[in-house]
Amino acid sequence: MKTRSFFLSLLLLAVLAAAMGGCAAVNPTIATLDKAKTLSAEGRYAEAADLDFDCTETNEGCGQLYLVTGDACYRLAMAADAAGRKEAAKNRYACTADRLEAGIARTTGWASTDMRARYYENLCEALRNWQDLESGKSARIITRRLSAASERFLAKHPGHPAAAYFWVSARFAAAAPELLDQTDPEKLCVRLNQMIRDLEEASGKAGGTRYEENHRRLLIDIKGAKQAVAGCR
Incomplete structure (x- = not known):
C-alpha cells in the first residue's frame, strides 16, 4: 500500500511539473503575435487589427505585436479613405497612430x-x-x-x-x-x-x-x- 502511494505521489508530481512547465512556456504576447501574423498573411486585416491584447513590457514580442496590428490598421485606414468612408478611415488612422507609436517605442532591436x-x-x-x-x-x-x-x-x-x-x-x-x-x-x-x-x-x-x-x-x-x-x- 505504501509502495502504491509512493508511486502515485511521484505520478502526481510529474503531472504537476509538466502542467507548470507548460504554463510557463505559454507567453500570451507571443501567442497573440503569432495569430496576428497569420491573420495578416491571410489578408484578414480587420481580425488582426481587432485582436484584444495588453502588453506593456519592453520586449520584442510586445513591440512586434503593436507593429503588426498597427500595420493592419494602416491598410484598413488607407482602404477606407480611398473608398470615401471618412469615419471608418479616421478610426483606423487613430488605431494606426497609437499602435505604431507604441510599437516603435517598444522595439529596441530592428532587423534593419x-x-x-x-x-x-x-x-x-x-x-x-x-x-x-x-x-x-x-x-x-x-x-x-x-x-x-x-x-x-x-x-x-x-x-x-x-x-x-x-x-x-x-x-x-x-x-x-x-x-x-x-x-x-x-x-x-x-x-x-x-x-x-x-x-x-x-x-x-x-x-x-x-x-x-x-x-x-x-x-x-x-x-x-x-x-x-x-x-x-
Whole structure:
C-alpha cells in the first residue's frame, strides 16, 4: 500500500511539473503575435487589427505585436479613405497612430534600419491623412503629434526624404492660423523661410523617390504663402 502511494505521489508530481512547465512556456504576447501574423498573411486585416491584447513590457514580442496590428490598421485606414468612408478611415488612422507609436517605442532591436524607417513613414502618413480629415482643435492636436513623430523619424534617419517632408508639412500646417491673422508677419516670414531652406536641403535626396513630387508641391505652397506675408523676402 505504501509502495502504491509512493508511486502515485511521484505520478502526481510529474503531472504537476509538466502542467507548470507548460504554463510557463505559454507567453500570451507571443501567442497573440503569432495569430496576428497569420491573420495578416491571410489578408484578414480587420481580425488582426481587432485582436484584444495588453502588453506593456519592453520586449520584442510586445513591440512586434503593436507593429503588426498597427500595420493592419494602416491598410484598413488607407482602404477606407480611398473608398470615401471618412469615419471608418479616421478610426483606423487613430488605431494606426497609437499602435505604431507604441510599437516603435517598444522595439529596441530592428532587423534593419529600413524596416524602422518604413514604420515611421507609415506612422507619419497615417497622422498626415488623419489630420486632413479633421478640423479645428482636433486637427491641431494631430498636427502636433505629426510634428513630434516626424522629428523622431528625422533624428533616427537624418535626411530621409519622407521624414523631411512630413516634418516641414507639419510645421506648415501649424502655421496656418498665423497665415490668416498675420499678427507678427516678421516672425512668420522667418519661419516660412526656414521651412523653405529645410525642404530645399532635403529635396536632393527626394529625387527619384515617391516623395519627389510631394517635396516639389509643398515647396510651391510655402513659397506661395510667403508671397502673401507683408514685407516677406
